[in-house]
Amino acid sequence: MRDRLAASDPGLLRLTAGLRTVGAVALTLAVLASAGSDITHLVAGAMAAMVATFSIRERRRDAQAVTLAVGLPVALVSVSLGAVLSARVVVGDVFFVVLIFCAVYGRRFGDRGTALGLIGFQVYFLSLFVGASASGLPELWAALTVAFACSALVRFAVVPVTPTGTLARLRQAFRARLGRLVSAYLALLDAGPDEVDKALEDVREGNARLHETALMIQSRLEEGTPDESSARLVQRRIADAEIAAERLGLLLLSARSAERADTLTLHLPGAPAPEVGRLPGPDESTAVLRRDLLALRALVVRAGPGGTGVAQLRNRLLGYRDEENLPAATPAVRDVFRAVGETARAVMGLRVALEGPQDESDDSPATARSREELDAEDAAIDAGEEEEPAERRKGLQRPTTRAAAQVAVGSTLAIAGGELLSTDRWYWAVLTCWIVFINTASTGEILVKGYRRLLGTVFGVVAGIVLAGLVGPHTWTAFALVLVLIFTMFYTAPLSYTLMSFFVTAMLGLLYTLLHTYSWEVLVLRVEETALGAACGVVAAALVLPVRTDRRTDELLVTVLERLAEVTEAAVGQLSGGPAGDLLDKARRLDQALGDLRSATQPLTHPVTPLRARRTNARYVVALLETCAYHARSLAATAELLPTHPSIAADPRLRGAAGRTVRNIVTIADRVADEDVTAPVGTGPSIASLLGGDGTTRYGRVTDRVLRHLERLDEAVVGLARPLGVPVTAPDR
Template identity: 90%
Template sequence: MKAAGRSVRARLRDRLAASDPGLLRLTAGLRTVGAIALTLAVLASLGFGITRLVAGAMAAMVATFAIRERQRGAQAVTLALGLPVALVSVSLGALLSERVVAGDVFFVALIFCAVYGRRFGDRGTALGLIGFQVYFLALFVGASASELPGLWAALSVAFASSALVRFAVVPASSAGVLERLRQAFRARLAQLVSAQLALLDAGPDEVDKALEDVREGNARLHETALMIQTRLEEGTPDESTARLVQRRIADAEIAAERLGLQLLSARSTERADTLTLHLPGAPAPEVRRLPGPDEATAVLRRDLLALRALVLRTGVMGTAVAQVRNRLLGYRDEENLPAASPAVQDVFRAVGETARAVMGLRIALDGPQDESDDTPTTARSREELDAEDAAIDAGEESEPEEPKGLQRPTTRAAVQVSVGSTLAIVGGELLSTDRWYWAVLTCWIVFINTASTGEILVKGYRRLLGTVFGVVAGIVLAGLVGGHTLTAFVLVLLLIFAMFYTAPLSYTLMSFFVTAMLGLLYTLLHTYSWEVLVLRVEETALGAACGVVAAALVLPVNTDRRTNELLVTVLERLAEVTEAAVAQLSGGPADELLDRARELDQALGDLRAATQPLTHPVTPLRARRTTARYVVALLETCAYHARSLAATAELLPTHPSIAADPRLRGAAGRTVGNIRAIAARVGDGEAGTAVETGPSIASLLGDDGAARYGRITDRVLRHLERLDEAVVGLARPLDVRVKAPER
């Protein structure tokens, strides 16, 4: 019973870790709710009234979510600086509340300073956010000069409560967050293996669902790998350890993705291509039973289950688990492969390579392992990993040059928000002289984490949609709560937790919970009415419209311009990774390939976010939506092949079965040239560049001496050929001329 209980708890823990990597959303929700609850408890015990309770709760929320630094010392400094900023802001809000013109002018100036402060990093962003939100708080509760002493006390309690919860009740160190992200990576890797197991057994009617689960599993694993990458510097003791973890995470990710592709190829009537995994709407390949004897299929099913258990296993490894690991690693030797078709044997080889990556991940994350049960194959794999670890060296990164003046994003955004807020104030005053600030709040929010007019339009639409449904929920909750203050505060805490827990997942959901919570706050302040909630929708729509108008007319960043700039960046990163990887595979000097690959991933993620206005379901430009999805999907395919080339090239210095092939450099020159030609055309529409086609890369290498390079070079060639095909495929949607080869 105890063992069963531990098993259930372990499964629940793994499921939670996979759904919320690093428990970042859970921590944010608990920390905010804890700070608000503690503030309310202290203020209520001191006999404060409802207005100050609401003010304290809102201040505690702001003091908690505004702090974004990862180091605890930096968080404490920002929180300490935030209190005087909040006290000054609420004081000015109360003193200027009766002076309409002066108050509006100061509010616009405060908004400009708050947005401009983002150029100074997380601390500038936090202090600007605190200043704006606390000024809004003063307007929301109708603060006056006579109430300032009580509000100062409420804000001081709120900031103290936020600090106590952050540093004592729900602490989160950089090392602890990174450790939880590692657990999430393991959990998501195990989920991906489960999806591959389902793909192994899927019938003809189930293959679409199984393939979609594999796609989603790959995407979620990649997302976690990127999250780990962003926290390695703060969460590891030194740069060498950070690079080691980065290397092992990348190895495991690429090995797992390759295993899925080999399995799909074995079940397909023709060899599967990553285009099938990435292109939207691409039909699933025609599947069949695994060729060969049923015994091989049964063994493969057993080994996938064993691989999943090996991924989840942490701590000391027992004899039974060591035997399983040894068996899986044995598939790296040809003599240990089961009797099966070549395609199925490729799947077993991929299982062996994934097991090797899992062992490397275990050593990097859990430290040295017991070697007493090692077989010769396992010992050789361990020696390879040790040699790779010793070869890892730290490199220096150069800081990119930033734009200046109005070209700087923070300056441009500050001007745009100021203009939009001025329009929102004027329009909001016409709608309501008491609630006009809701329009300003919406205008402010739609500019956060957006960089183009299209992004602002989509965010405004989502906020309005969430607000409309939130109004309905607020009406229902206000009717249920009635005059029960305690019940209302409990529901407010639940809605705040839901708001922070869902914020990274859906902006519409977050807006829904915010609006429903505000309905309860209005009930507590005895200002609730149907008219107030309808006015909330009107002010939200007005604020979103003002934001879009300001973004479109004042220093506009057109969505096409924004996406083209990011597309050029992606193509440049793709060319750099490909060229550096091929150079190393050709016998050139070692380079920081994984760093380059992660820069490519980050650039692709930025492009994917920027194309949301073009790919949104409600966009009327259907052709552009299809084109944008197709281009991003092809770039994801290119990025996969570039990552695989980089990972293989990283093995060259230490892997005995991989030999450099000098012929690769010339064979891949056309692909790199085509990538740069497309980038030149996208960056300058008048550029007369063209994409070249020609013989396959394999034919360019010729046959002389090809046998000595073995199966690893075959795998490199497949990636190069698929990358070459995908790059040529980018030419048509991006209006780049394709030049046929000369006869």
């Protein structure tokens, strides 16, 4: 159960966010109720505690404390202005728009600027929601002060979270998800012809989730590890385990297929599984492979030393790295056993990096040899090079400035339209307009987010009506349900924006009940204001400094291709005998760029999009890029083994043979960035044939794995040309 929870919520980040917010709200209600506060101030305190908790996103505790301390005076000023200006409609509306602009513009100053902007906006909204007046400010100030104090107490004492603890839980999640991926491989091994598509889909999902956890770990290494060397060691072992696990799945699928499976099959959603049959070779080898996959899963998920039994399992699996220990089987099945041995080695390296030195008393010669290789690799890891600062845009080209201008125009439209619908609750349209601009960067993303919020709001209104009818006048029952809805809101927020909007609207129905302003008309008005706010956000995004989804995805696609060329060229250069480079960081930047592109293409791949051909094309391009990234990561990982691995040596011929691949990547990037570029993508002989010779000596200098990754990468890059409209030419023969 612990592993299931760790795998479903990596780092327990969602659980922690929900518990923190609920704890802060509950403690605030308890303090205010004991002081005799009325319902209005209880609601205000609960909302302020929620804002003070979710607004702060910094990872270091000292930075969180500073932001929370600065956020209190910002909240007090905001609620005061909201109360004073409530009677001055025009001045209040103008100030609200200015506040919204400043809150969004503050995102350019990092997490603290974002948090203070959120606090300023949300507390001003709070003053409108509870109908704050100048005469009632002292009580509101007291409620906000209690809310911020309770939020701090829960954050730092009741539910404390440290970067080290978060990283430890993320590493546990990585191990749990790796174990579930091995279970998916077991299901793929035993799947019949009618079950293989479902088994392959589970493998795709397992690989995607494992990669997601690896990226989360990489983003927290700097704060969660004691020094740069430790961070790079963990990063290296995580990357090794991810690559080894994905390669194991590919070879297992190839062994069950009539021909070698394409890496794209593991990345393209809905791609049909290749025709599969019974695993070739004697039945005994299939039974042994099933037993060894079960042993590999046990090595992955078992924490602690494990004893002699676990040591024997590890020794047997690592023995497959020696040719003489492979069972009698076809070459494809023997490749799977080799991959099992390599994955077991990666798991052992990960365990050493995360848990420290292990008991070596029961090691076999193969295990001792693997430990020596890992120790040599660990000693070769250094601090690496500093990352070059990114180019900064200026003026209206800066994303935060453009978004601030857009949301200010959208909010102005929302205020005007909202007051036509209701002079009392026009601010709901402004809130929706504000929210659809958070964490979005293109018109398409804003449209999808607005649609999801409207959908969640409609269903939330129905739930609010039912809950309000059940609760009736029972105040504390309503507050208890509010706490439950707050927890579910924060727990589901990273998973589904529609679900989060549903729980928010249901909670607001209960708050209206507490404030004795609940009615069917109020909840219907909520839907109308939400639709209006979403429409105003889309209109503003489309007319004011618009960033079309095509332009946004093209920019990110060029970045991914540049990172891919950078990793490939550096890895091939090192494999050719060039100087060692910072391959791990280059591969991480490639993964981050690919993650940004994947998020930006969501409007194109959304299930309700009417452009079916475009959706299929976008999914295919992203899947091809994920395939390219996998091979580039594998090349980088192999290149970093050069100084320590006895079976890998530099081959100067690789630089010339792989030069075509790098040139093709650059050509595609230039074509995406500028449609006037007409240079074609070139094809020709295979990478292996470009090395020259009779084909018998190359394996003594460069492993077959390097050639396979280079050839697959070359094929995938050429495959990118067709959906992106880049011409392909073959040399004259």
